[in-house]
Amino acid sequence: MEPIITRFAPSPTGYLHIGGARTALFNWLFARHHRGVFILRIEDTDLERSTEESIKAILDAMEWLGMDWDQGPYYQTARLELYREYVQRLLGSGHAYWCECSPEEVERRRQEALKAGRKPKYDGRCRDKGLGPGPGRVVRFRCPQAGTTVLNDLIKGPIEFDNAELDDLVLLRSDGMPTYNFAVVVDDVSMGITHVIRGDDHVNNTPRQILLYHALGAPLPRFAHVPMILGQDRTRLSKRHGATSVMAYKDMGFLPEALVNYLVRLGWSYGDQEIFSRDELIEKFDLSRVGSSAAVFDMEKLLWLNAHYIREKPAAELRDLVKPFVRALNLPEKDDVFLERAVATLQPRSRTLKEMAEALRFYVADEVAYDEQAARKFLTPEMLRPFQMLIQRLETLDGFSEEALEKIFRDLAEELGVKLGKIAQPVRVALTGVTASPGLFEIIDILGKKVVIHRLHKACAFIQKRMTSDPK
């Protein structure tokens, strides 16, 4: 059996966005599942909008998501000779012709037709003029005007189009560049693509492309049009829905495995399973399980998945991943052993690396800043004595261990006749500045005797200062 060849063909006119990433993922997964070939092709024929920067951004995002390609990246601008050859073939076989209509003229006639209630398509006035090449001229495809073209889509099933709806699309622009619909076909034919998996915003382009395959005498690939990803308001996902670029998710502290899992699961399912490792995805991915309706992007579920992967990941890896985020907060650097222990306590409490870095603040900062409300509620005069007692006991404690620490607290609470929480919360505020944190004993253990005692002293000083300035 011939190998399966898929491709991802972004145009470098911006960053790799969520929708494109999912399309790429489906192509990549399909190829990997069938032990086929995955090709990366850059569709840069739009000279106006293509940028070097975008190409780099797309490549970076592909790499971050772990999608490796077997061939390419190919650049359409480096294949111009090939398109011209194919144009000549089509011209020679009578499937294409030169057209001298200017864009303005065509547009004007389009508007008129629209106003008159006719189809706003090219009227084919240059079809039989027998024109040759010349400045300002384009090559158009002589599109069959009768009959129907059917697209047997792997996801949507058979879709029939009336050829009369199609018009003579431009193949070669007046600047000598091929148009998208032509270049894709030439590339897909010449690269031997067996499966064209792309967004369903291309469904309406497909009949013209099929007609081009026919004109070229080339075998048809299989087509699979995957539904779009929508924003909360159910319109095509775009900037105004928030972050749409893949790398923006990296910057927000998402793990690539979470984004991959989320994106693949959006529009594809495998029974009730939600969590998939990369290998499982490759093993189980199948076009037949791709749904046919558009899906709304849901940040909450992505966050849940990200939290899951953060919990699962070894603390040592997370420690390295969170470092850039800690640095971004201008927090001091700590040694790896310390940081890793701190990170481990935050794993079940962080949904993103960014959240984790923020939660790391009290661990690594030199001084803690008290949350105003927390301080007012828990750093009260009656805590002075328990704090002092605690300092004393902690000082005499040799080796810190969570068990020993817990005993000290429980004994103290008992002696004072209060519940553990009555002491724990104020101490938590003294150590972290806030009322929510990892377990008190693990915090103390990690922070170390010196820092803990220092912060308790500081809290006492704070309370005393408050008593004099705000007696009440």
Next chain:
RNA sequence: GGUCCCAUCGUCUAGUGGCCUAGGAUACUGGCCUCUCACGCCAGAGACACGGGUUCGAAUCCCGUUGGGACUACCA
């Protein structure tokens, strides 16, 4: 406007004529665990867009309506 696509809890989805008094996940609510917050566990609420058919039987098949989306370029 025309062409095409789509339609199950708020969201992602399972479901391919009887296993469905519609399952899972997320989000939400309540409880348990507990030094706080999370994690975890348990429970609750929540959907087959509407109307016609076909059939002994329909979320599943057909038609229509409504709603949504995409395309309609010398962009991709």
